[in-house]
Amino acid sequence: MSEYRWPIEKLNDILQPMRETDLIVIGSRPSQGKTTLMLNMAYEFTRKGMRTAYATVDRSRDNLEERLLQRHRYSEDLLKDGEDEYFAMRSRYREKLRSIPLFFLDLREWGETIDKVAYAIDDLKCFFRYDICFVDYLQLIREREGELKWFKELATFLQMPIVIASQLKRTVMNNPGNLPQEKDFHDFEEINACADTIIMLHRERSYDDNAPKKELRVIVSRDRGKPVNRETVLHFDWERATLMEEEQESIAR
Template identity: 25%
Template sequence: MQRKLNKDVDQAPPYNKVSEVLKKSIRKIESRYESPKNITGAPSGYVDLDLMTGGFQPGDLVVIAGRPSMGKTSLALNIANSVAIEAEGVGPVGIITLESTEEQVTEKLLCALAGVNINRLRSGRLTEVDWPKLTKAAGRLHDSPIFVKSAPNLALDNLINLVRGMKNDQDVRLVIVDYLQLMPSVEESRTQGISNISRSLKGLALELGISVLLLSQVNRSLELRNDKRPKLMDLRDSGSVEEDADIVLFVYRDEVYEPSNDYTESRAEIIVAKQRKGDTGLVNLGFLPDSSLFVNLPKD
């Protein structure tokens, strides 16, 4: 009997009849229909962006790109707080940084969650008003399922093993990689190396059933244009990044080029330049530079 069972397992085809896949699809469709929420994936925390994307889905490679100082890392960490803390029952988040220490990442998470000026925190000039906010935020962050790893010069194979470990050990739902151009590659052509990284991360997202948020720089040549909003062609050393990504989000803040005297709140544009399964468009957010926090704008 056992020999027959083993034989049946060995002879199971490595593919599925469409009727079996259809059953799973119907169950998901029914679940979405019955859910009071419009978000089926991991929520970014930004209402208009989530309405446009439906949240980040398992298997998605999401590229967040922009020029330096636009807020790519801040946006990604805000999303980490949303998925792991603000949204109930979504799941753990992994953060892999190639440019910051784990302490620096944690401080940014903390200040965004508390709404506290990060420069005051780093210089030790906190006010009496700051401390209660920090204490409350620290408690929430302490209990959160966020896992962080600082790994400068992390090679692709080691990155893949690290993400697999986060999935196996912590069952992460979403992993942030900050950022693409800091990863070394063995290929002679940098473009080929970038292509191999993006293609591998897309395959890993599908294999593990997670969302991967990959941060990327864009070409500085866009600054020669009158309109400096990034386009898909501006992805730096892009290779196949544009093709591999399910969603491409560009972060743009006009004040980076034309500074304002108002340092309390600015405006940010999240340009949805590509979405494999949905519409493209523009999402307007507020940005609080003191705490590196992107916020929803009030509706008119």
């Protein structure tokens, strides 16, 4: 069975390599960094040579591309040279972004029920031949009964890791330090039964104005199907929606 190192090095310190049939669930409360982390992971997988799909039932392709384009500091610099140069550079970066094997799948065009989402990911894989798929996010899929089982079976059938975001319940607010726990997942029993890896995100700054602004706490409660207790801290430039450790000089082809 093929294995893949995580595209963010600090995650390799707390997680075993991803396997080709794995279902990975990333959960947090709103505005904690799920989409930002998954976009960075998808982009870095592509830079490392993996054909990567980012499926959404929430955002348009243009919206996701715009978030990735924020990682380049052309905006503030080029405005000094006039709007024509500014928009020309934006256009060039967008063309470069569309030349790499990162495929944004707007599943709203297919339908938002679990069977149609799964069918679209399966069908489009034949065309785009991607090696890994991100899904953003679970609670927007309608008729969701048994949805995690669908995704686990899909990962096994396609021999492809699937990373899916899930929004946590407000019960997080009742936990010590507002730290997320597995019980805060919607349908957490099914997630425990189906997910190979469970990751939770926490931005302390959301609850405490004096907390470090750029930190994202990554908590792993399950890995390779077994309970664990591991965590690390990533540092993000939230305005640019990018990891601070990364070099952002150009988009890799």
